[in-house]
Amino acid sequence: MIRVLLADDQQLVRAGLRMLCESTTDIEVVGEAADGQQALAEAERTRPDLVVMDLRMPGMDGITATRRLIERGSPARVLVLTTFDDDGHLYPALSAGACGFLAKDATPEALLDAIRRAAAGDSPFSPHVLRRLVRSAVDQRAAPPPAPPADLTDREREVLSLVAEGLSNAEIASRLHVSVTTVKTHISNLLAKTGTDNRVRLAMSALGGRPEPGPR
Known part of the structure; x- marks a missing residue:
């Protein structure tokens, strides 16, 4: 079972992601966070295998949260899921320690595949991001x-x-x-x-x- 933490400031987005994950038999949502600070606290509490991380959140953003998560020695991998897939967000996120980067226009099937691949040690990217x-x-x-x-x-x-x-x-x-x-x-x-x-x-x-x- 892949234990996933969802970090996104939009409750509706988190609810949709939770429903998608819970439609599978191998992915379990163990926590949610509305900002980077909550993501760090929930990661400490729930010990997920993977954090699905938005980048633009109030207070502490996803890039800072990713960096601090890695600095704390968390074994959780970070898969970025964001509307902003430009280089100004892509490279800082990867430098912070994210293992993959998906745009929010990804299909449900592509997102589930990316979660499984990221949890298995792969580095999934949206096709246009990988080409870039x-x-x-x-x-x-x-x-x-x-x-x-x-x-x-x-x-x-x-x-x-x-x-x-x-x-x-x-x-x-x-x-x-x-x-x-x-x-x-x-x-x-x-x-x-x-x-x-x-x-x-x-x-x-x-x-x-x-x-x-x-x-x-």
Whole structure:
């Protein structure tokens, strides 16, 4: 059972998130908070596996709460769920210690998938956010990312390409007409073969095999 704390200043949003989580058999909402200070207190009281954290809240905001949660040594991971998915919120949240970043226009299925992935140690992002992160990371490198290993299977290359597009495991499964479990196996194999440890770096590796635009 994944123990989740919901931190959002809008009661209606928290109620909707609670109903969504309680529609599953593997996610339990153990607490709610309307601001960052409450989130810290509830995290201390309930010991959740994951905090679903809004960023703009009165008093202590979500970025500060995330940073203090990490500084206190909490084992809880933080998944940001916010309306504000611009770089001015994205990078400070990641620097504070958030493991993933979703926009509030995510579908219920995508949010549940992100909660499960975050709790399992993955780093889920909204597709457009992941693409932006990958582009920024590649632009800042002095050299292009290395090409993917030559020993990837055709199916692994398909999965790798879809990861680079920002698709979730469930979306990749739907696109390829396979099970989510099969996709997870391919992702695990890709992480091992590429020597990467998260989805952003895996997506970057997909770009290594693509030619640079324009003449050399």
